[in-house]
Amino acid sequence: EDQVTQSPEALRLQEGESSSLNCSYTVSGLRGLFWYRQDPGKGPEFLFTLYSAGEEKEKERLKATLTKKESFLHITAPKPEDSATYLCAVQDGGYQKVTFGTGTKLQVIP
Amino acid sequence: NAGVTQTPKFRILKIGQSMTLQCTQDMNHNYMYWYRQDPGMGLKLIYYSVGAGITDKGEVPNGYNVSRSTTEDFPLRLELAAPSQTSVYFCASSYSGGGQGYNEQFFGPGTRLTVL
Numbered sequence: 001e002d003q004v005t006q007s008p009e010a011l012r013l014q015e016g017e018s019s020s021l022n023c024s025y026t027v028s029g030l031r032g033l034f035w036y037r038q039d040p041g042k043g044p045e046f047l048f049t050l051y052s053a054g055e056e057k058e059k060e061r062l063k064a065t066l067t068k069k070e071s072f073l074h075i076t077a078p079k080p081e082d083s084a085t086y087l088c089a090v091q092d093g094g095y096q097k098v099t100f101g102t103g104t105k106l107q108v109i110p
Numbered sequence: 111n112a113g114v115t116q117t118p119k120f121r122i123l124k125i126g127q128s129m130t131l132q133c134t135q136d137m138n139h140n141y142m143y144w145y146r147q148d149p150g151m152g153l154k155l156i157y158y159s160v161g162a163g164i165t166d167k168g169e170v171p172n173g174y175n176v177s178r179s180t181t182e183d184f185p186l187r188l189e190l191a192a193p194s195q196t197s198v199y200f201c202a203s204s205y206s207g208g209g210q211g212y213n214e215q216f217f218g219p220g221t222r223l224t225v226l
Contacts, residue, residue, distance in 0.1 A: 043217030
């Protein structure tokens with residue numbers, strides 16, 4: 001059974017204080033690892049897809065990296081508008097189903 | 111391009127009532143999904159569809175039914191609502207072409223359902 005564990009559950013940062021969110025996963029054959037952002041009362045919004053170990057992708061202050069067992073979402077010099085819950089998900093190579101983690105709730109304080 | 115739309119946004123049901131949650135996408139995606147999201151539990155897959163006329167169970171299908179008669183629409187039916195079905199429901203869609211660059215899911219805004 002595919003498993004996704006995200007840590008920490010919640011993270012409070014000062015504006016400009018860089019940090020990383022962790023996503024550990026267990027899957028028989030990784031087809032893709034996804035990062036989503038979810039704002040309160042809204043649906044998740046797609047950020048990145050990573051396909052193989054060593055791959056990195058960037059978008060503004062966010063950078064996602066992937067190893068064979070985990071992924072990191074690095075947030076550089078965050079701003080208050082980066083406050084949201086960040087979800088990690090994996091797709092097994094043999095299935096269309098995606099397994100989501102429970103998310104990290106990020107709060108960036110001015 | 112509206113993306114994925116869901117109706118209603120909010121609904122309160124009494125125990126034993128039935129209802130249909132509507133989901134429509136205008137991106138010509140072949141795959142569609144229904145999830146429920148409970149506090150601290152993450153998104154759980156209820157049902158999914160790989161194309162019109164084809165549906166399959168996800169992780170938590172009990173108490174729900176789906177149909178997919180068109181590419182655009184994927185309604186979720188709740189029969190005999192129970193308090194355990196109180197949750198936020200999200201519909202999503204994706205295009206799977208079998209290669210990289212696909213599979214990311216696009217989500218609707220959600221339906222917040224309370225069963226009393």
